[in-house]
Amino acid sequence: MSKLLDSVKFDADGYLDDPNQWTEELAKEIAAREGITLSDRHWVVINYARNEWKTKGEAPTLRNITKNTDVDTKELYGLFPGGPGKLAAKVAGLHKPTGCI
Amino acid sequence: MKTFLVLGAGTGGTMMANKLAKRLDPQEWKIILVDKDETHYYQPGFLFIPFGFYKPEDVVKTKKAFVPSNAEFILSDIELIEPDANKVTLTSAKRVIQYDQLLVATGTDIRPGEIEGLAGAGWHQNIFDFYTYAGSVALSKFLSTFRGGRVVINVAEMPIKCPVAPLEFSFLADYYFQQRGIRNKVELIYTTPLSGAFTKPKASEMLGGLLEKKGIHIEPDFAISDVDAGKNVIYSYDGREISYDLLVSIPTNMGADVIGRSGMGDDLNFVPTNKYTLQSQKWPNVWVIGDASNVPASKAGAVAHFESDTLIENIERSIHGQALQETFDGHVNCYIETGFGKGLLIDFNYETEPLPGTYPLPVVGPFSLLKESTVNHWGKLAFKWIYWNILVKGLPMPVPSRMSMVGKRA
Structure with missing residues (x-):
């Protein structure tokens, strides 16, 4: 495991404990750990998620991302295979999305 | 005034x-x-x-x-x-x-138009909702002449009204087809965008186990992208496809x-x-x-x-210009029908997930939490009377509003 990943704390599901510790370098390493190489399109989603967190205090839902960026749901699943909402939040250093009850 | x-x-x-x-x-x-x-x-x-x-x-x-x-x-x-x-x-x-x-x-209401192809030619033909009066009545007509095939229950997107209802529908479908003697001709598949049967870990495990026990296949992490009502197939964003004879849809819910x-x-x-x-x-x-x-x-x-x-x-x-009280704790209390005259009860809030135990009193209950029982089923049926005669009239209910840990086993 890398020194950078070792230097911060994650919760049991692999989400960064303190979103304020997030850096772009850290995002690249978290992504790599999840098997993702970040492209410009990933960054559109990550930057949007970070901004949403800054204003609203939580990770955005899929619907929120696709409504407010030019990334549609199909592309989102391509970028973050499996669970794009959870995976994007993870890479953006945010807590696990709480959207569904 | x-x-x-x-x-x-x-x-x-x-x-x-x-x-x-x-x-x-x-x-x-x-x-x-x-x-x-x-x-x-x-x-x-x-x-x-x-x-x-x-x-x-x-x-x-x-x-x-x-x-x-x-x-x-x-x-x-x-x-x-x-x-x-x-x-x-x-x-x-x-x-x-x-x-x-x-x-x-x-x-909130269902919005079948949010999923491509869902509200098209198959809607209320062999695709039904049961979240509206019209949908549930139409589905009852369809089911009464259904002779077998693959029944797919699909939750499109969270959050939905009464998040346990799709599970209850699946349990009751198993019971219903057994009663009609055609369960061996019916395949039941439960597709959900969640990673398990429910959102909360202990309840998810328990309810997932019940699905398995009843021979209902669960397809988790299934985010529906569109419906082909001509071919009778639903597709997920990650490329999975599932065919159906009857699609029971819980469409996107919106305000x-x-x-x-x-x-x-x-x-x-x-x-x-x-x-x-x-x-x-x-x-x-x-x-x-x-x-x-x-x-x-x-x-x-x-x-x-x-x-x-x-x-x-x-x-x-x-x-009266006084400070507000932060008293709502996210308390949820719901009976889950599981078929064969039995039911489950779950009781939880923002902080505490559903736990096993008894409700509202320790040991004597009479309701058991996260465990199937006949009494829980009676509770569900009694709720209709309580709803019309106490709840909508705004009269006091015999249980406290805030969740209590009494009777629960952490």
């Missing part, structure tokens, strides 16, 4: 209108209740109609019967809410109501259009609400109850009931 305006006369709006009528001084306050529909549906009953366990007429009463005598009931859709101007414009005769306090109780039009909602038209006080996050004289809000609690009548206790206190406090 001041005006207290309640938008929506469903479970939450009706219950609150009754509580307000008792608490507000009638010399000082006029209560107005608005709804576009004359009929009050007992929505938990929609689950039983497809299988013929309830008849359609069992779940219908008129809304007016529950309106307090000192309140005005207006039958109309709502055109626009202007909370900055304390003003609501109704569709009917373009009547404008100036309010002092507003309660939003406009609920009322007027919330979106009025700029009061989030991406799904739910109103951003303080999750502890139930006051709007933006307007201090706007309150939100039930499915219409964005609070992270289940969208269900029992939750609206627990919310009403916090709301009535806070509305009175706000009117």
Whole structure:
């Protein structure tokens, strides 16, 4: 495991404990750990998620991302295979999305 | 004279209108209740109609019967809410109501149009919802002549009203087909965008185990992209496809259009609400109850009931210039029908997930938590009487509003 990943704390599901510790370098390493190489399109989603967190205090839902960026749901699943909402939040250093009850 | 305006006369709006009528001084306050529909549906009953366990007429009463005598009931859709101007414009005769306090109780509805192909040629042919009166009645007709095949239950997107209902539908379908002697000719598949049967770990494990025990296949992390009603296939965004003979769909749930039009909602038209006080996050004289809000609690009548206790206190406090109480704890209490005359009960809140134990009292219960029992099933059936006679009338219920750890095993 890398020194950078070792230097911060994650919760049991692999989400960064303190979103304020997030850096772009850290995002690249978290992504790599999840098997993702970040492209410009990933960054559109990550930057949007970070901004949403800054204003609203939580990770955005899929619907929120696709409504407010030019990334549609199909592309989102391509970028973050499996669970794009959870995976994007993870890479953006945010807590696990709480959207569904 | 001041005006207290309640938008929506469903479970939450009706219950609150009754509580307000008792608490507000009638010399000082006029209560107005608005709804576009004359009929009050007992929505938990929609689950039983497809299988013929309830008849359609069992779940219908008129809304007016529950309106307090000192309140005005207006039958109309709502055109626009202007909370900055304390003003609501109704569709009917373009009547404008100036309010002092507003309660939003406009609920949530299914939006099959949000998923490509869902609302097309197959809708109410071999694709049905059971979240509307029309859908559950149409599905009961279809099922009565169904001779076998693959039944796919699909939850499109979270959050949904009564998040356990799709599971209950699956359990009851297994029971129903066994009773008809054709279970061996029916394949049941439960597809969900969640990673398991439910959102909370212990309940998810327990309910997932029940699905397995009943021979219902679960397809988790299935985010539906579109429906091909010609081929009878549903597709997920990650490239999975599942064919069906009968598709039971729980479409995307959204708040009322007027919330979106009025700029009061989030991406799904739910109103951003303080999750502890139930006051709007933006307007201090706007309150939100039930499915219409964005609070992270289940969208269900029992939750609206627990919310009403916090709301009535806070509305009175706000009117008298006192500080609000942060008393709503996200309490959810729901019976889950599991078929064969049995049921489960879960009881949880924002902080505590559903746990095993007994409810409301330790050991003697009489209800058991997270465990199948006949008594739980009776509880579910008794709830219909409680709903019409206590709940919507805003009368006190014999259980506390805040969740208690008494009887629970952590």
